[in-house]
Amino acid sequence: MLEQVEKVLEKVRPMLQSDGGDVELVNVTDTGVVQVRLTGACKGCPMSQMTLKNGIERIVLKEVPSVKRVEAVD
Template sequence: MDYSPDKFGGTLTIKAPNAKLPQISEDASMEEKINYVLYSEINPGLAAHGGEVSLVEVLDGETAILQFGGGCQGCGMVDLTLKDGVEKTLLEQVEGLKKVQDVTDHSFRENAYYK
């Protein structure tokens, strides 16, 4: 367990190396696969900056529509996070996914990690 102060108050990190993540089946829907990657791999990293990303919908079976929240909404680095982090990871791990699109209103910057 570790605590590090930041501009939001602080970040508490709890490591559980023996924790087991539930696995999803091969025949899971694309939505289930995307959500699995978001919540098991991507959001834990975004949480370090007080952020998160969620799936809004899947269009035409190949485009993930995402919405950022918390410290990611309005963040000046969200484009980099989307392209080099979220999109890259999802396209590598979710078969059939071809595109990722952000529909977040980034004009709201009150909680943004980088302004």
């Protein structure tokens, strides 16, 4: 599952990088929780939670059905 999630993140990276940010895969738990770290301009941005839920999580859940949710970690 880790490799599948990384492939999906490669698809969303250009969008984040165009605004000076990025996303790093930290872990995928046995319970289907994807843990990511937002970096660059995304770290601390007031819109980062919306980016995480409406952008990253939506795409990951669609393309990797075994994932339950995506959460940001520090």
